[in-house]
Amino acid sequence: MQSTQDWPSLEQLQGLGWNALQEQLAANQTHLIELLKQQSDQILSKVYNDQMHTFDYLINGIIQHDIYHLGQIGLVMSMLKHP
The missing domain is CATH 1.20.5 (Single alpha-helices involved in coiled-coils or other helix-helix interfaces)
Known part of the structure; x- marks a missing residue:
């Protein structure tokens, strides 16, 4: 939801x-x-939803998501500075 x-x-x-x-x-x-x-490292293998995703999967997804969007922002800012 x-x-x-x-x-x-x-x-x-x-x-x-x-x-x-x-x-x-x-x-x-x-x-x-x-x-x-x-938390201990054991949390990484713990399933957190009904799709059987682990916290390791979630944390890696958050990191990749943030890096992707920060890269987009950096590209746009670079384009605005150097049209």
Whole structure:
């Protein structure tokens, strides 16, 4: 199930502003790291949903997702600086 927070509108994102969005990303990543520090390595093999995905799968997906989108942002910013 997706919540309205999963896909904020362009207006919502613009209302927050670029700096706030960057701060949210950093805070979310820091929070995830802190949560993982409290766990043993066994959590990585634990299944977390009915599709039998493990936390290892989830964490790797989050990392790949963030890298992909950060790369997109970097490309767009580079294009804006050098048209």
